[in-house]
Amino acid sequence: MSAFLSLRDVWVEYGDKVVLERINLDIAEGAFVSVIGPSGAGKSSLLRLVLGQDAPTRGSITLDGVPLKPECDSNRGVVFQRYSVFPHLTVLDNTVFGLECERSRFIGRLFGASRRAAIAEAEEMLQAVGLGDSLHLYPAQMSGGMQQRLAIAQALIKRPRILLLDEPFGALDPGIRNDMHKLITRLWSDYSLTVMMVTHDIGEAFALGNRVLTLDKWRHDPHAPQRYGATVVYDLPLTRKGAPAADTAPAPHEEADREESLSITIDIIDNN
């Protein structure tokens, strides 16, 4: 299948500090891409690019062939590690917010029947993430895991084309993290999402993703460590049980490498 999200020769530089260099990526629709790498390797920068929070210094990013605007919009949903829910709104209002913005351009609020419809939609979504009993709590009254569930529900109600997760479970304790893994896997297949997740946890990356990208610096100048940026050094497609058929298809340029090694694919064509 053709690439859904594609990055072509993308560079990110801040002044003379090169963060990312020569990123060439094709992400298929329905893929669950985990991004790992050492601290400072530009994982979050990559995510911000796709999110539209930052613009690439060079190169192009296209979604379904259309160049992405370097501004956040409702094509791309996001869940950050923290602060992604609104503290002044209840669980229900947090979830309805996305619908209200879309359906009430001027005052950002719905009333009467349209509000009831939005609430019903939000309740269904909250049910799906397991918050059906906490509709009227404020985020401050909930645990970290519940807040992340809410952040996910909030993002999913807009049916984003890509869901971006920036270390979403990093601040949670192991038990809760496990539950969240199950939840996100279920949502991924139920809603046929395309997910890009940045994580520090290699186990999590492999357990959840059907494709794992490792970012690191390919070259290193000890006298000017900022002159070379990180790029994709490993691009591992994973096949796993129960995954939707569509997302096991690797990007075209990986096909050749895949035959060379079974588990680890080193992308030599793009000199990544």
Next chain:
Amino acid sequence: MRWVNRRIGRTNALLMGIVPILLLLVLYLILAAERNAINPADKILPLPGAMIDAMRGLVFERDQLSGRYLFWADTLASLQRLGLGIAISTASALLVGLVLGLLPPVRATFGMLVTGVAVIPPIALLPILFIAFGLGETAKVALIVVGIAPFMIRDVAGHVGELPREQIIKAQTLGASTWQLMLRVVLPQAMPRLIQAVRLSLGPAWVFLISAEAIAADIGLGYRIFLVRRYLAMDVILPYVAWIAILAAVADLLLVWCSRRMSSWAHGAER
């Protein structure tokens, strides 16, 4: 047990809070009684009886010259000026603070100006205000606004600027426009901070009000205090000061109540 770990219950806190106030009152009474024992006509530390006598004329009797109940007329005039000044400051803090904190182009354009205005001592501007607006109400209200609005604007703008970037991004991914972002995300979160800023500005607002009234007025709490000062009338000044303290404290309590009412989410820990 270390003092940092002591927990004080509600009732105890109230009782303990009253103790120093009572002590001060008792101290005053002792000193006043001593002076009165030596000189029954002492004006510097009047006894409560003398204060009540002096205030009775102002509170319950019409002034022969103007036909007004002076105490109430003073209070009304001062509260009007103060309320107007604070209302204008609050509204401008909300409007300007929000756009200044949220929109980088606006911050780049007006940030320096607001900071510049904020560092000018307002009292230094008082002559300009009197010259520009005359000696009437406008100049007094303007002094309060010039005195507290820049601080409040900067406070609100700073708070808005410190909202987690994640929230602003998240709202945009949920489809919010700048307007919706401001209305639904930033404004409600700025409200508790705004009320906090009003509370902190009440003190300076009173200072500017009293200053303005002391210099040019024909009615007002500050005017009265500075008028009777000429006769060493401590029996009027002290009750007036106490009355100002009560008014300020009530305003503060009202604001706290408002904040809890409007933004209960921000007071989670205190519920």
